[in-house]
Amino acid sequence: MDPANEFSTPIVTLAEWMGSKAPPNTPRPAVVVIPGAGGGTGSRANNSGHHGRYDSGCEMDDEENSDLVTISSEVTNIIWENGRRYHSYKEGRYPFPNDPLEQEREEILHHLFEKLLGGRLHMTSLDNPQTILDLGTGVGRWAVCMGYLYEDAVITGLDLSPIQDRYIPPNVGFVIDDIEDTWVDPPGSLDFVFCRNMSTSIRDWKRLFRQAYNAVSPGGWIEVQDLHWAFRCDDGTMPADWAPSILIDKIREGLRAMGIEMFAPTMHVHHAEAVGFTNLNATARRIPVGAWARDSELKDIGRLVRDVLCVGLHGMAIGPLTRGLGWSPERVQLFLVQVREGLMDHSVHACIYFHCLSAQKRLGSN
Template sequence: MAGSSHLPPGQQLGTGDIEVDVDIFDGDSAYAESTHQDDTQTLASEATKFKWEHGRRYHAYGNGEYWGPNDEKQLDAEDMVHQMFLTILRGRLFQAPIPEDPHRVLDVGCGTGIWTIDFADQYPSAEVIGVDLSPVQPQTIPPNCRFEIDDINKDWTWGENTFDFIHVRMLTGSIRDWDAFYQKCLKALRPGGWIEQVELSSHTKSDDGTITPDLPFKEWADVFLKLGEMTGQTFQICEEAKGWIEKAGFENVTENVIKLPIGPWAKDERLKEWGVWSRVYLSEALEGFALRGLTNHLGWSYEKTQIFLTQMRHSLRDPKLHGWVPLSVVDAQKPMA
């Protein structure tokens, strides 16, 4: 089973060279415009003392140093990327072969809670727990769903052999010790339980050579490589997750690396739709990804940061650039013994 794919039939799209749709480039402007419980109360009180930097709101729980904002703009982007992943996975919330009647499920770094809520709705047999640093989840939720505010880098309070499934998505740059993180996941899963991790790379590539080192995409990747080295929280987990998970002792480890186009330049209609989603998402999320890291850690001015982000958005909308980013989906199972 190791190395096999859990994707549904026909879901091997995004693995070979992507053919460019040459018929859509009637004009650059048309292309650019095509998309546009007691202790909990104490924790919640601390967690809602938000910080503001350069007009963006950040969480305050713990050391308050997580790179991403938690304001409405960022939350909208998180919900948008959820819809993008649903589109890519043909409406599925996950691809791991979990049982049809899971009992306890953990969504690590749940953000807005949209995946947690959707899973709870689809699987009423399960108690679904979403955990995050910020209390930004909705008040109205399914009865089998709950949210906890905690720092997953600290010791976990869930017992050994607790969960049937652990879902991890977009935690790049968020974990101080990935080896320890996966050991916690392994311990918290029941024997035979599954973990799934979904991550986007910061590296933009192309099949036809249109993504060159002189473009801002190269500096974007270099910036996050440097930020990971400075903070000790790598942004390269898309490329590294499979190896860490295997090292932790999981078995039946599989990885699907999908080429996610940026923009609707691909000829295949499904890839074109993926590209629309990714370009809109990246355009909206660029500032949230980079602002705090560039200004606080790399010492960039706010003005320099905004100029760089403008250059990035311009490149995202350039029809001559046929870029794609790797999207990694890793599934693994806790041994039965």
């Protein structure tokens, strides 16, 4: 079986995506790109007067094209571990699966974030954005929705896995890249940088904010949305040995062994200010875990949080606990039985926080 057939998205090389005009030494990542099916070759460059992640067009010789084909196989190869499928490009960089079960969790997360924002896709007030970058786009749902909402904008989603849908607006494209590598976006070329649900993935948040600041145009924005998974309880109903809380502690410990701090949302404001962003609007909303709340809206939100956990439980735990802490897969599975039981116990009134930060690059900034 062709490994690429495991993925829903057609794999296209950077040469096909960029056309035939950019300088031969144009910087690029591992350069597998998935453009919108309706846009055709070079659609990003043709849909806007602004540059996307790459300058429009690129004439590459046969040697360069052969290099791209080699890298394409690196992206589409399949890695199986403990019954889950993982990305092959930058293997091990992202500690969670990319298989259909994980994609289902991402879809639930998208619905949850929409509920938390009152049906909106972002908190930032945008004025006719032309270039939008979605960091860690995953299945690409947010990028696709933004493509329909802002038809004159060019939206680019970045991810390590080619798992995005093939049926997308012509102004949306996906690039396989590592967002913690050095960015190739020209300074001031982006109007809006968006990052969601990446607290369990990023190793150097300060560098990410710095690179975003350099790439954003004066007056442009960054928005970071994240769930802070530290369970809290105000009424004493959460036991000290509640299995879901213990699991989060263990996942955090395992991720730390990989260089990732999953409780990073509390530091986003500090990092944004440190690199020069202004007009910061930061919110932290307490939300229930499970359907125990009396308010109907909070009850629905709590169900979605529980569903995110239940659907994604194995995928969230298996990598950090086996790779980071050296647990056996069998030990993980046995512990997850207790965790699922704990999540279905409505007598425990646990909460987490939803963090959202919007920040602007000052007008006149270099």
